[in-house]
Amino acid sequence: MPANLPPQYQKAEEEYRKAQSAAERFEILERMLVLIPKHKGTEKLQADLKTKLKETKADIQVEKTAPKGGKVYRFPRQGAAQVIIIGGPNSGKSRILRDLTKAEPEVADYPFTTREPMPGMMAWEDVTVQLIDTPPITDSLFEPYLLNFVRSADLVVLTFDGASDDSPEATATVLDQFRQRATALSTMTGFDEDDFSKLNVKTLLVVTHGRDSEVSDRLDFFREMNSTAFATIQVDLDQTPDRELLRRSIFEALGLIRLYTKAPGKPADFSSPFTIPIGGTVEDLASKVHRDLADKLKFAKIWGTSAADGQSVGRDHVLADKDLVELHT
Ligand SMILES: Nc1nc2c(ncn2[C@@H]2O[C@H](COP(=O)(O)OP(=O)(O)OP(=O)(O)O)[C@@H](O)[C@H]2O)c(=O)[nH]1
Numbered sequence: 001m002p003a004n005l006p007p008q009y010q011k012a013e014e015e016y017r018k019a020q021s022a023a024e025r026f027e028i029l030e031r032m033l034v035l036i037p038k039h040k041g042t043e044k045l046q047a048d049l050k051t052k053l054k055e056t057k058a059d060i061q062v063e064k065t066a067p068k069g070g071k072v073y074r075f076p077r078q079g080a081a082q083v084i085i086i087g088g089p090n091s092g093k094s095r096i097l098r099d100l101t102k103a104e105p106e107v108a109d110y111p112f113t114t115r116e117p118m119p120g121m122m123a124w125e126d127v128t129v130q131l132i133d134t135p136p137i138t139d140s141l142f143e144p145y146l147l148n149f150v151r152s153a154d155l156v157v158l159t160f161d162g163a164s165d166d167s168p169e170a171t172a173t174v175l176d177q178f179r180q181r182a183t184a185l186s187t188m189t190g191f192d193e194d195d196f197s198k199l200n201v202k203t204l205l206v207v208t209h210g211r212d213s214e215v216s217d218r219l220d221f222f223r224e225m226n227s228t229a230f231a232t233i234q235v236d237l238d239q240t241p242d243r244e245l246l247r248r249s250i251f252e253a254l255g256l257i258r259l260y261t262k263a264p265g266k267p268a269d270f271s272s273p274f275t276i277p278i279g280g281t282v283e284d285l286a287s288k289v290h291r292d293l294a295d296k297l298k299f300a301k302i303w304g305t306s307a308a309d310g311q312s313v314g315r316d317h318v319l320a321d322k323d324l325v326e327l328h329t
């Protein structure tokens with residue numbers, strides 16, 4: 001990041017990434033230009049934002065007049081996060097959706113089975129996460145809508161068939177297809193520090209048929225072609241413990257904590273937790289609970305691991321997974 005961008009700017013940037021229309025992006029870019037500190041260290045970024053703003057204005061006209069070619073799919077975010085499953089043909093994408101959710105995509109032992117994206121909800125402990133299965137990507141096949149899916153996702157699951165000699169190249173091709181579109185599947189999410197048009201998206205590499213005897217050779221070969229140190233997990237989807245490990249790994253890769261709330265004088269609500277990013281504060285939780293609550297917030301009491309039981313803390317207090325928080329206005 002060039003020179004200390006304030007948290008409000010970073011939040012706007014995150015909203016920009018997840019925006020679904022040119023009009024929405026335009027409004028957020030205007031806000032980013034107001035929020036960005038005006039000094040030497042941000043001059044390049046200010047110029048980039050102004051260029052983007054002009055381009056986006058043109059996009060609004062395009063969107064209004066003629067819909068772009070290609071299919072459009074919209075899956076409203078549900079649950080704690082949205083995870084996009086992508087990969088080469090026959091690499092286990094649909095099998096992951098089928099095994100971890102109640103969705104029933106077609107799974108078959110030949111390539112190009114999936115033609116359209118399909119969502120499903122994955123439960124893990126007391127949270128749910130939205131998974132979206134997609135058609136395969138190859139040198140000559142790239143559904144245009146996949147770009148926006150990936151760029152606005154909370155996490156990408158990239159599948160790699162551990163039992164196929166084709167996987168290293170097929171998977172490198174997937175990375176290449178996104179790289180050509182200014183999108184790097186990476187170890188963390190955020191705009192490139194030096195070039196605002198480039199985006200990195202956090203990716204978990206999931207190796208299916210993960211107990212195959214030659215899996216590590218195939219992975220080594222892949223790593224020679226692409227040196228990104230992806231978080232990686234090897235699973236055999238026929239094995240129940242491996243499927244459970246996959247659920248946990250997906251949730252952990254999202255970098256979220258779960259929080260339970262209670263109104264003063266009322267019992268705690270342990271039914272469905274709120275989630276915020278690791279490092280999030282009492283104020284972040286309050287704005288998740290209700291738009292106005294963050295403004296009205298005076299203090300909070302915590303039961304959990306981030307403070308002594310019943311301790312009063314301020315809005316900047318950093319919360320821990322599974323804290324129970326009583327918000328006082
Ligand atoms: N035993 C076993 N079979 C797997 C595993 N992962 C995938 N498969 C099988 O591999 C085949 C392909 O899986 P799919 O989920 O259809 O692959 P896909 O990536 O969705 O394929 P396309 O939609 O054609 O791109 C199916 O027969 C799956 O059952 C695994 O970890 N273990």
Ligand SMILES: [Mg+2]
Pocket residue numbers: 093094095106107113114134135
């Ligand atoms: Mg499929």
